[in-house]
Amino acid sequence: MQVFIYHTPELTPVHTLPDCAVVIDVLRATTTIATALNAGAEAVQTFSDLKTLMQVSDTWQPAKRLRAGERGGAKVEGCDLGNSPLDCTPDLMKGRRLFISTTNGTRALQRVEESPIVITAAMINRQAAVNYLLDKQPDTVWIVGSGWEGGYSLEDTACAGAIADALQEQSGQMAIGNDEVIASIALYRQWQNDLLGMFHSCSHGQRLLRLHCQEDLKYCANIDSLDVLPIQKEPSIL
Numbered sequence: 001m002q003v004f005i006y007h008t009p010e011l012t013p014v015h016t017l018p019d020c021a022v023v024i025d026v027l028r029a030t031t032t033i034a035t036a037l038n039a040g041a042e043a044v045q046t047f048s049d050l051k052t053l054m055q056v057s058d059t060w061q062p063a064k065r066l067r068a069g070e071r072g073g074a075k076v077e078g079c080d081l082g083n084s085p086l087d088c089t090p091d092l093m094k095g096r097r098l099f100i101s102t103t104n105g106t107r108a109l110q111r112v113e114e115s116p117i118v119i120t121a122a123m124i125n126r127q128a129a130v131n132y133l134l135d136k137q138p139d140t141v142w143i144v145g146s147g148w149e150g151g152y153s154l155e156d157t158a159c160a161g162a163i164a165d166a167l168q169e170q171s172g173q174m175a176i177g178n179d180e181v182i183a184s185i186a187l188y189r190q191w192q193n194d195l196l197g198m199f200h201s202c203s204h205g206q207r208l209l210r211l212h213c214q215e216d217l218k219y220c221a222n223i224d225s226l227d228v229l230p231i232q233k234e235p236s237i238l
């Protein structure tokens with residue numbers, strides 16, 4: 001298994017795809033997706049634009065759907081939810097489809113959605129992603145961070161490093177595809193005992209703190225707390 005890490009969707013190669021893509025948006029899209037599925041959502045359908053989300057979700061029975069929209073960290077007017085994983089309770093999610101559009105995470109998913117296998121990961125389900133990769137042994141794996149509007153995000157790269165670090169330790173045969181893998185592992189090791197401190201330091205964590213999302217940051221820092229793995233069933237549906 002050869003692992004490549006790309007800090008943002010914009011930095012991923014354009015004329016090729018991996019056997020397996022792992023999309024990460026720790027704060028907060030892929031944390032929310034894992035939480036929604038763990039809480040019993042029937043599926044999560046992702047959209048890069050809100051207009052399409054509204055059109056497609058309109059074709060579903062209102063009782064069987066939830067619409068989640070986030071821009072700039074805040075909930076989009078007209079949606080049922082923003083992008084807080086804490087809103088994804090079993091009461092709300094059970095048997096419903098979550099239609100979601102976020103600033104960066106859903107765009108990152110779209111970038112690699114044609115890969116034969118697409119999974120999503122965050123700190124909360126890091127080990128579930130590692131177990132899947134160790135079991136399936138895809139030849140090439142891209143771990144893609146969502147970043148923020150084209151720029152690098154500390155927390156996504158640290159999560160990519162957390163996955164690569166565990167793969168290296170637990171498989172003993174992971175090949176390093178690019179220098180970003182080495183850098184990401186070093187970054188994760190620097191913060192592994194204080195993930196919440198990292199979220200308080202990074203720019204998107206600070207943006208979320210200004211929006212009073214302290215509890216979200218604590219939840220997102222709970223490494224390996226959920227044994228659930230979102231796997232793409234068809235493009236944009238997990």
Ligand code: 3SL
Nearest residue numbers: 027028029073102104105
């Ligand atoms: O950028 C994204 O996709 C979101 O996860 C951002 S936020 O955490 O909901 O603000």
